[in-house]
Amino acid sequence: MTFASPYVVAVNAPGVWVHELLSAEPFFPIADVVEEIAAVSQDTGVPLTAYARSTNGITSSLLLVRDPSRTHGTPGIADCERAAAALAARGTWLSRGQDARSCMLLALGLREGYDPAARVHSPDEVINRVLSKGQVWCGWPAELISARPQPDGPAQVYHEPGVLAFTDFDQMPTLAAIAHDLRQDRFVIHNWLTGWTTAFRRPAGPHGT
Structure with missing residues (x-):
């Protein structure tokens, strides 16, 4: 998949896996969800990435x-399903199975870089930029959570506020430009249309920083 963008492909993995779960309670604090994702990743040995639809620090x-990674690899779909089952078995989440749509899902972080003290942009900055182009916005704010199991535990965890965009190929140049302006190092596209999951990164060198 190619489009006008200041980013390059970092890792391209065949297959799209998106598994939806709903909370067994009205909502959970994001902090609790981060801990639970980390625990399941460590217990199963499966690198996990989760997008929690968020409102004021809670999610349901x-x-x-x-999430394809050059460092951690890309987990197989069977392993991902095993991890999803382990999460549902804890009793706090109800599985709705795999999600499949006729579009692409883009996850975009809002923190500049990875320093917890760095500037965090608002979802409205992304949404308003899309709307100002006369384009349709379909998505919502989300906490982007990454957990990677470690040999001696606990899992390595990173999370930040972000947005999810359900989009198509024509909108990708706009979203990539927004990602660049918000100083995002990478983003991931889950493309149900092509059956591929792709991580994009800024290119090395002065023009990629």
Whole structure:
């Protein structure tokens, strides 16, 4: 998949896996969800990425996804399903199975870089930019959660506020430009249209920083 963008492909993995879960309670604090994702990742040995639809630090729905990584690899779909089952077995989440749509899902972080003290942009900055182009916005704010199991535990965890965009190929140049302006190092596209999951990164060198 190619489009006008200041980013390059970092990792491209065949297959799209997006597993939806709903909370067994009205809502859970994001901090509790982060801890639970980390525990399941460590217990199962499966690298996990989760997008928690967020409002004021709470969530009631979760998408588990595959995030291709040059460092940690890309977990197989069978392993991902095993991890999703382990999360549901804890009793706090109800599985709705795999999600499949006729579009692409883009997850975009809002923190500049990875320093917890760095500037965090608002979802409205993304949404308003899309709307100002006369384009349709379909998505919502989310906490982007990454957990990677470690040999001696606990899992390595990173999370930040972000947005999820359900989009198509024509909108990708706009979203990539927004990601660049918000100083995002990478983003991931789950493309149900092509059956591929792709991580994009800024290119090395002065023009990629």
